[in-house]
C-alpha cells in the first residue's frame with residue numbers, strides 16, 4: 085500500500101480486502117474508534133470542532149442549575165449521582181463542578197457525585213467502567229454530542245426501495261460507495277413509510293445503536309432524569325425530501341466537509357441524531373417524556389440565560405475603563421454562540437424521567453443563582469466558525 089495512506093485507511097482497506105465491502109457503520113467504527121481512529125489517537129481538544137462546553141462556562145453553569153433543580157425535585161437525595169456519557173475531555177464536568185462549588189450550592193455540593201465517562205477518555209474524563217458502586221443510581225444521566233458520534237449506516241432510495249451504501253476500495257486504494265440490499269431489515273424498518281416520499285438517489289443515515297444506549301441507561305438509573313443534547317431533528321425533518329444529501333458531516337481543522345474518505349482517522353465524522361428514535365427507545369424501556377423536544381436556545385433561556393447575559397453585559401460596562409474591551413466582546417460573542425440558532429442554539433434538548441416528578445424550571449427564568457464564571461484555559465479563546 086502507498087505510504088501516504090493514513091493508518092486508519094490501511095486498516096479499513098485490509099478489512100475490505102479480507103472480507104469484502106463493509107457497512108458505513110463499520111467504516112465509521114474503525115475511522116473513529118479503531119486502533120488508529122480519530123477518538124482513539126488523533127483528537128486534540130478544540131482542534132477540529134467546537135462544542136458548547138468549549139465555547140463558554142455559562143453552558144456548564146446553566147446545566148449545573150438544571151441538576152440543582154433535579155436534585156431539589158427528588159427531595160435532595162445524598163448521594164445524588166450524575167453520569168455524563170461521552171464526556172470527552174471532561175470540560176463540561178469542570179464547569180459544572182466549579183459552579184456547584186460556589187457557596188450558593190452548599191448542600192447540593194455535599195450531595196453531588198459526578199462521573200464524567202467516555203469510551204476513550206481524555207483530560208479529567210474516566211473510562212466507561214468507572215461506574216458508581218451503587219448502580220442503579222438516583223440522579224441524572226446527561227450527554228452532549230454523544231449520539232451524533234455513534235457509527236451510522238447509510239441508506240439510499242432506488243425506485244422507492246431502501247438500499248444500503250457499503251464502502252469498497254479499488255486498485256488505486258480509493259474508497260467509494262456501492263449500493264446493495266440492506267445488511268439488516270432494521271434499516272428499511274426505520275425509514276418506514278417515508279421511503280415512498282423520498283426522491284430517487286436520496287441519502288440518509290440510520291443509527292442502529294440508540295436502543296442499546298437507552299437500555300444501558302435504564303440499567304444505570306433507578307430514579308431521576310436523562311438529559312440528551314445534540315444536533316438533530318425529529319424523523320420527519322431528518323428524512324425530509326429536501327435533505328437529499330443526508331446529514332453526514334466531517335470536521336478537520338474546523339473546516340466542514342462531507343467526504344468521509346479524506347483524512348481517515350484524522351477527522352471527526354458525525355451525523356444528526358434522530359430524536360424520534362431517541363424518544364421511542366427511551367419510552368420503550370420505561371422512561372417518560374418530561375418535556376417536549378426543545379431547541380438549546382429555549383432550554384438555556386428557561387434556565388436563566390437572559391439574566392446571565394445581562395449581568396455579563398453590566399459587568400463589561402462597569403469594567404470599561406479598566407479591562408480590555410476586546411476580551412469582553414470576545415466573551416459576549418462566545419456566550420451568544422450558545423444560543424445562536426444558526427449553530428449551537430439550534431441543537432435539540434430531550435428530557436426524560438423515570439420514577440421521578442417533573443422538574444419545574446419556571447422560577448429560574450428571572451433568578452440566576454450562581455456567580456458569573458470566567459472562561460479558563462479549557463475554553464476556546466475565539467469562535468472558530470466566525
Ligand SMILES: C[S@@+](CC[C@H](N)C(=O)[O-])C[C@H]1O[C@@H](n2cnc3c(N)ncnc32)[C@H](O)[C@@H]1O
Nearest residue numbers: 123135169170171172202203204228229230233
Ligand atoms: C463529539 S465528542 C463530544 C465530547 C463532549 N461531550 C463535548 O461536548 O465536548 C463525542 C464523544 O463521545 C464519545 N463516545 C462515543 N461513543 C461512546 C459510547 N458508546 N460511550 C461513551 N462515550 C462514547 C467519544 O469518544 C467522544 O469523546
